[in-house]
Amino acid sequence: MSFFFEVLIGGLLAGVMYSLVALGFVLIFKASGVLNFAQGSMVLFAALTFVSLTERGINFWLALLATLAIMVVLAILTERIVLRPLVNQPAITLFMATIGLSFLLEGLAQGLWGSQPHGLNLGIPDDVLVIGDMFISTFDLYAAGIAAVLVGALAVFFNKTRVGRALRAVADDHQAALAVGIPLKHIWAIVWAVAGFVALVAGLLWGARQGVQFALTLVALKALPVLILGGFTSVPGAIVGGLIIGASEKLAEVYIGPYVGGGIENWFPYMLALMFLLIRPEGLFGEVHIDRV
Amino acid sequence: MIYRECGQFKTSYGSDQAIFPIPQDRWGVMLALLIAFMVIPAIANEYWLGVILTPFLILALAALGLNILTGYCGQLSLGSAAFMAVGAFAAYNFELRLPGIPLLLDFVLAGLVAAGVGIIFGIPSLRIKGFYLAVATLAAQFFIEWSLTKFGWFSNYSSSGVITAQKMVILGYDFDTPLRKYLLVLSIVSVLALMAKNLVRSETGRAWMAVRDMDVAAEVIGIRIMKTKLMAFAVSSFYCGVAGALWAFAYLGTVDAQTFDLHRSFQILFMIIVGGMGSILGSFIGAAFIVLMPIFINLSAHALFGNAIRPDLLSNMELIVFGGLIIFFLIVEPLGLARLWQIAKEKLRLWPFPH
Amino acid sequence: MNPKRTIGDVILEVEDIALSFGGVRALSHVSFGVREHEICSIIGPNGAGKSSMLNVINGVYHPQHGHLVYRGKRIRRMHAHKSARYGIARTFQNIALFKGMSALDNILTGRNLMIKSTFIEQAFYWGRARSEEIAHRRRVEEIVDFLEIESVRKVPVGRLPYGLQKRVELGRALAAEPQVLLLDEPMAGMNVEEKEDMCRFILDVNDEFGTTMVLIEHDMGVVMDLSDHVVVLDYGRKIADGTPEEIRDNQQVIDAYLGVAA
Ligand SMILES: Nc1ncnc2c1ncn2[C@@H]1O[C@H](COP(=O)(O)OP(=O)(O)OP(=O)(O)O)[C@@H](O)[C@H]1O
Ligand SMILES: [Mg+2]
Numbered sequence: 001m002s003f004f005f006e007v008l009i010g011g012l013l014a015g016v017m018y019s020l021v022a023l024g025f026v027l028i029f030k031a032s033g034v035l036n037f038a039q040g041s042m043v044l045f046a047a048l049t050f051v052s053l054t055e056r057g058i059n060f061w062l063a064l065l066a067t068l069a070i071m072v073v074l075a076i077l078t079e080r081i082v083l084r085p086l087v088n089q090p091a092i093t094l095f096m097a098t099i100g101l102s103f104l105l106e107g108l109a110q111g112l113w114g115s116q117p118h119g120l121n122l123g124i125p126d127d128v129l130v131i132g133d134m135f136i137s138t139f140d141l142y143a144a145g146i147a148a149v150l151v152g153a154l155a156v157f158f159n160k161t162r163v164g165r166a167l168r169a170v171a172d173d174h175q176a177a178l179a180v181g182i183p184l185k186h187i188w189a190i191v192w193a194v195a196g197f198v199a200l201v202a203g204l205l206w207g208a209r210q211g212v213q214f215a216l217t218l219v220a221l222k223a224l225p226v227l228i229l230g231g232f233t234s235v236p237g238a239i240v241g242g243l244i245i246g247a248s249e250k251l252a253e254v255y256i257g258p259y260v261g262g263g264i265e266n267w268f269p270y271m272l273a274l275m276f277l278l279i280r281p282e283g284l285f286g287e288v289h290i291d292r293v
Numbered sequence: 294m295i296y297r298e299c300g301q302f303k304t305s306y307g308s309d310q311a312i313f314p315i316p317q318d319r320w321g322v323m324l325a326l327l328i329a330f331m332v333i334p335a336i337a338n339e340y341w342l343g344v345i346l347t348p349f350l351i352l353a354l355a356a357l358g359l360n361i362l363t364g365y366c367g368q369l370s371l372g373s374a375a376f377m378a379v380g381a382f383a384a385y386n387f388e389l390r391l392p393g394i395p396l397l398l399d400f401v402l403a404g405l406v407a408a409g410v411g412i413i414f415g416i417p418s419l420r421i422k423g424f425y426l427a428v429a430t431l432a433a434q435f436f437i438e439w440s441l442t443k444f445g446w447f448s449n450y451s452s453s454g455v456i457t458a459q460k461m462v463i464l465g466y467d468f469d470t471p472l473r474k475y476l477l478v479l480s481i482v483s484v485l486a487l488m489a490k491n492l493v494r495s496e497t498g499r500a501w502m503a504v505r506d507m508d509v510a511a512e513v514i515g516i517r518i519m520k521t522k523l524m525a526f527a528v529s530s531f532y533c534g535v536a537g538a539l540w541a542f543a544y545l546g547t548v549d550a551q552t553f554d555l556h557r558s559f560q561i562l563f564m565i566i567v568g569g570m571g572s573i574l575g576s577f578i579g580a581a582f583i584v585l586m587p588i589f590i591n592l593s594a595h596a597l598f599g600n601a602i603r604p605d606l607l608s609n610m611e612l613i614v615f616g617g618l619i620i621f622f623l624i625v626e627p628l629g630l631a632r633l634w635q636i637a638k639e640k641l642r643l644w645p646f647p648h
Numbered sequence: 649m650n651p652k653r654t655i656g657d658v659i660l661e662v663e664d665i666a667l668s669f670g671g672v673r674a675l676s677h678v679s680f681g682v683r684e685h686e687i688c689s690i691i692g693p694n695g696a697g698k699s700s701m702l703n704v705i706n707g708v709y710h711p712q713h714g715h716l717v718y719r720g721k722r723i724r725r726m727h728a729h730k731s732a733r734y735g736i737a738r739t740f741q742n743i744a745l746f747k748g749m750s751a752l753d754n755i756l757t758g759r760n761l762m763i764k765s766t767f768i769e770q771a772f773y774w775g776r777a778r779s780e781e782i783a784h785r786r787r788v789e790e791i792v793d794f795l796e797i798e799s800v801r802k803v804p805v806g807r808l809p810y811g812l813q814k815r816v817e818l819g820r821a822l823a824a825e826p827q828v829l830l831l832d833e834p835m836a837g838m839n840v841e842e843k844e845d846m847c848r849f850i851l852d853v854n855d856e857f858g859t860t861m862v863l864i865e866h867d868m869g870v871v872m873d874l875s876d877h878v879v880v881l882d883y884g885r886k887i888a889d890g891t892p893e894e895i896r897d898n899q900q901v902i903d904a905y906l907g908v909a910a
Binding site: 306310312488491492494500502503505506507509511513514515516517518524 | 749
């Protein structure tokens with residue numbers, strides 16, 4: 001039984017990280033109606049930039065600041081070059097544009113800093129914590145803690161601050177937001193910058209665990225099922241969805257995996273999310289929506 | 294003779310409903326086929342036939358499949374390569390387990406298996422739309438890749454999961470040289486392209502487009518959404534499946550599940566974005582563009598920087614160029630190169646009186 | 649008068665229909681009947697539930713309560729694709745054409761239920777597929793002529809001006825050769841001339857084919873001219889039902905409209 005809990009807790013801790021990445025998606029989706037497929041490439045871009053800067057002898061905090069600045073510039077450029085010209089296009093067109101963007105960012109990141117993997121040490125202790133007869137990684141605990149703080153901060157930002165409320169107004173009705181004088185383009189740039197920040201944190205945490213390399217872009221693929229489960233627009237959906245996916249993925253790998261040859265964590269979350277959707281198409285926290293004609 | 298529509302009065306609706314109502318189009322297609330079947334075999338060398346033209350044709354077929362689903366029926370799929378994988382492995386297994394099965398029947402069966410799998414993964418489209426569905430198709434991509442790797446039966450328990458395609462023989466004739474393979478692929482692709490063209494100009498195609506453009510209205514005029522979408526998934530996967538079988542049998546010879554990974558799916562998606570959503574011709578133009586672009590980048594990089602250029606830099610340059618192009622096309626001409634071609638034709642059609 | 653125009657028995661009844669979206673009550677216990685060959689108008693202020701009523705009739709919305717009776721058959725839950733099979737066609741308030749397709753193809757889709765060839769035949773454009781295509785094309789050209797849209801038949805409808813789009817949408821509905829035609833504000837946003845054309849089309853269709861019509865319209869002049877029968881909705885409730893003359897003199901109707909104006 002304690003083995004079960006050990007797996008469950010490991011899964012939940014990973015799940016917090018999924019929630020974090022998923023939140024990056026939700027943020028952009030709520031404010032601009034774009035499912036940003038490039039989120040994973042942003043994670044890679046941020047992490048690679050940060051590591052490369054520190055490896056060139058730049059102080060940790062300075063590198064962090066510089067990377068953040070670069071992500072903000074990237075956000076503004078994205079708004080200018082990609083989003084603004086596509087403003088009135090169907091959402092699916094914007095989605096495809098972000099697939100293009102993800103290629104662009106991957107190419108840029110590796111073109112600038114090289115394709116070889118980097119190690120990353122954030123100084124987070126990586127020991128094993130023994131509780132009863134369960135073994136829990138302290139790194140995962142710290143990482144989940146940092147992610148949780150960030151998730152909480154974002155939720156507050158979204159619900160309590162002026163900018164956050166403006167964001168939600170934009171999400172609910174672009175026209176209305178314009179009518180009350182919220183400059184859409186600023187909002188978009190802000191949101192993308194915040195998403196860039198989320199990508200940076202996720203990139204650091206993930207990179208510290210598995211190295212900074214191309215595979216980091218796959219983190220985004222982990223977050224997508226979380227989104228189908230929780231809904232693209234729901235902050236609580238992203239949080240709960242992340243936990244569910246994290247936990248069930250690890251449990252499935254341990255308890256189902258051996259019977260089918262393992263390696264199921266790539267597709268299991270997708271299947272889970274799909275099954276769920278077939279039963280409840282509006283997602284965890286979504287409302288039933290009937291197309292108006 | 295100039296390309297134009299006015300002045301050529303159609304004498305019946307029958308001729309106006311013909312596949313290429315304008316004679317110049319008809320001749321254009323004839324000419325293209327003539328070049329493809331007669332001229333190219335006479336002048337192209339083995340490198341062009343085997344390394345450029347054959348894969349181009351096969352990818353064009355896959356793009357055509359995706360275009361049916363995404364361009365015509367409006368269901369974005371990120372898993373087309375997975376259905377190619379199904380086709381490749383199915384064709385291999387039919388040959389393996391039913392020795393002596395006619396090659397063309399083998400390809401058709403492989404396509405049908407892919408179609409069946411396509412229908413299964415199309416079922417979510419009945420309840421979810423847009424990018425929810427796009428994300429759901431990733432499930433197909435990952436699940437199929439995984440099962441073909443994990444279950445040894447599919448690769449006849451080869452240790453690395455690699456399958457080696459059997460020889461292609463029709464009625465004792467061995468398709469073993471690049472030229473012969475090219476001609477076989479060309480014939481199959483031509484026939485399937487013609488059938489696709491017929492489908493999209495008939496009721497089936499109109500139903501697809503109706504569902505794509507306004508599903509509520511489509512249902513109200515009696516179109517069954519479920520049947521229409523699943524049909525699009527089936528036909529699309531059939532095309533991708535045959536393309537996958539050809540990829541294994543006529544191009545690479547040996548493949549494994551990773552030959553058909555997510556990257557390949559994106560490559561095919563890019564073809565229809567660049568070439569033109571909802572255009573048969575666009576699938577071909579897009580495939581040509583995407584196949585030739587890396588060669589072009591490679592050549593120009595070497596011309597500019599000599600051999601000093603690092604190969605990984607080259608592949609990153611490819612990523613940048615592709616990504617940039619996709620964004621460029623979506624912004625400037627969402628209907629792709631095929632639309633530009635059409636505009637050019639319309640200009641010609643009215644020339645020299647633009648109004 | 650054309651014998652087809654003689655108004656017959658009630659063929660379509662809505663009975664006790666109640667529909668709500670979350671907390672919004674769109675329709676509360678509405679009942680009325682439509683007689684064969686008549687032109688029945690539904691009027692009422694914005695948000696009264698008129699469009700919702702049409703959506704209930706052809707199965708786009710499913711009411712929580714009540715049912716339809718169509719030609720004596722009681723239907724608890726209408727499905728959109730079934731309503732087409734019952735011979736009920738429809739146009740929409742916010743044009744719902746297939747934007748990427750030509751006017752001709754849009755109208756052709758209206759005939760989808762009459763097509764018998766299988767997709768295999770269509771893939772080879774062979775046998776029935778070919779002959780059907782040509783036969784239906786001929787019928788569609790007649791509709792194109794009738795609606796006077798010959799010059800734009802090959803243009804993707806997304807590029808047509810609003811008034812022409814409305815006509816194409818009517819054409820798509822007519823192509824199904826419906827027995828009941830539901831028209832949601834067919835003249836909204838049109839100038840006087842376009843409105844006259846549209847009225848003429850509606851009357852011609854009703855006259856020539858005896859098509860029963862249920863029409864939503866805000867222009868009282870048009871309503872009074874066209875209708876045999878008027879149903880008035882207000883806040884999801886039916887407040888009046890009768891001939892145009894009766895409606896004109898009904899105090900509750902006057903109040904509802906004045907209430908909106910005030
Ligand atoms: N799909 C839907 N989802 C949620 N609410 C809806 C939907 N369709 C209609 N409503 C609500 O139902 C009520 C009635 O709407 P309906 O469109 O039927 O009015 P209407 O009489 O056609 O008005 P108008 O003259 O403006 O067209 C409105 O309050 C509307 O907001
Ligand atoms: Mg209305």
